[in-house]
Amino acid sequence: MDAVRQSRMVAVGQTLHPVGLLVALLFFVWSMTPSLLPRPWYLQGVATGISVAIGYGIGCGVAAVVRWCGIRSVVPSRVRTIGWGVVAALGAVLVPLFLVLGSRWQQNLRELVGLPPAECSFYIGVLLIAVTVAAALLAATRAVRWAVRRLTAIINGVVPTPMARLIAVGVAGLVIVLALDGALHRGLLGVAERSAEAADHSTAQGVHRPQAGQRSGSPASREDWDSLGREGRTFVAGGPTATQISAVTGSPALTPIRVYAGRESADTVEGVADRVVSELNRTQAFERSVLAVVTTTGRGWVNPNVAAAFEYVNAGDTAIASMQYSFLPSALSFIADRDTPKAAGRALFDAVYRAWADREPDRRPKLVVFGESLGSFGGQAAFASGADIVSRTDGALFVGTPNFAQPWAEITADRDPRSWERLPIVEEGRHIRFASRPEDVKLARQWEFPRVVYWQHASDPITWWSFDLLLRRPDWLREPLGPDVDSRLRWLPIVTFWQVTLDMIFSAEVPYGYGHAFGPDAAQLWVDILDPPEWDSAKTVRIHDALSHPS
Structure with missing residues (x-):
């Protein structure tokens, strides 16, 4: 044997x-x-x-x-x-x-x-x-090669050998594409979406329906608790209370407003966005000092650190508006559905912006936007350029932006000469700045309002993954590597692409400050973006500690 x-x-x-x-x-x-x-x-x-x-x-x-x-x-x-x-x-x-x-x-x-x-x-x-x-x-x-040869032999009786081989290769390629796009691609996605939709009806452990009228899903809300989706329920039930904010900052605080609508609440993303605006009106969110529009990732997740830091820094005098646009997890949306996040980002911001713009300038809140990963990608779709973000908002924090996002890619490509791709400088940092750590936003030029921050790590494969990695060394691998990247990393044709591709799978399973994990440093970035009055660094430290050790 x-x-x-x-x-x-x-x-x-x-x-x-x-x-x-x-x-x-x-x-x-x-x-x-x-x-x-x-x-x-x-x-x-x-x-x-x-x-x-x-x-x-x-x-x-x-x-x-x-x-x-x-x-x-x-x-x-x-x-x-x-x-x-x-x-x-x-x-x-x-x-x-x-x-x-x-x-x-x-x-x-x-x-x-x-x-x-x-x-x-x-x-x-x-x-x-x-x-x-x-x-x-x-x-x-x-x-596949055997099939091509067999098909070539069959066709060769009708047409010359070179033509027969070309036809056979074309037929084989078409069959492979149809198999991947049909039986595998659509079939697997269909199963995944049905499974994700079923899981969306569950509620995370420890999450309970809020009673405060400032939250969607509460008894006072027009949005049913069960319609918000798993991540939506977690979002509206979470975050600091007015008492917790006062205890950390030492200042009086309001109960933060969080409004949300689930994918099941309407047939279209525009319809879901309209329901979010209805919740903003119900909670009198336009009377708060700062209103944030957030595009979520995949199934509706909002980074709890970024959201809570925003509320702490503004003493709870805030409203956050968000919505669910898909049942698919972010990883599958990243691969298979990049249109829906963009449509949702545009629909939500445009709906909120219209309602916000209808109010007198001195009677409406500051309007900011934020989003992470697929949420950053979708949220930016509402804007034609970096200048458009600056002209229509009072600030923005885009976190862990994917490489294919616009206008991120355009802004990065048009960076100032001799600035790095991993930390671009744009117009000397007049309005838009990039940061891996909060101190990266400190540049020589005075930072004018509105202020926009792109928060990204040098070790985040979500930001640096691109098909270009197959055959071209990107600038971020020509430059000095970031402090969170191994100094032995080198670009290798084809191999680096597959390495970074698989790095994405567990990119968030690392401590904050590395990969795709973004945490309490959001507090300092919100302070830099909004520059709240009578602020001192001790408050930032206490907020950072509160986010690092939530009760």
């Missing part, structure tokens, strides 16, 4: 191309190098497996091009044997070496972001998963 298994392994090995294996080995080595964030061993295995498969394909492709160019040589069997021996020797040395180095680099990354050490013993699993993933991808590729 062992002899049969050994002969099968030899037969499979003989089908592999030595050039492809050499490039695959190079990609294996590259894939083990540090990325933005520490990854679980099983995700490292997936990243490595994909990289190895692509490397093998590139190597085989190069060899095929050489053959197509008519460059052929007869390699003596002795030389071929030596070549295979070199490949085997390199693999025997480099694979275990970089498994150990990769494990050590991941531990260094965990230490950098303040995570406890991981079990090194699991790292042997990286090799097993990588081989499995690479083999599966290779088998799928060979199956």
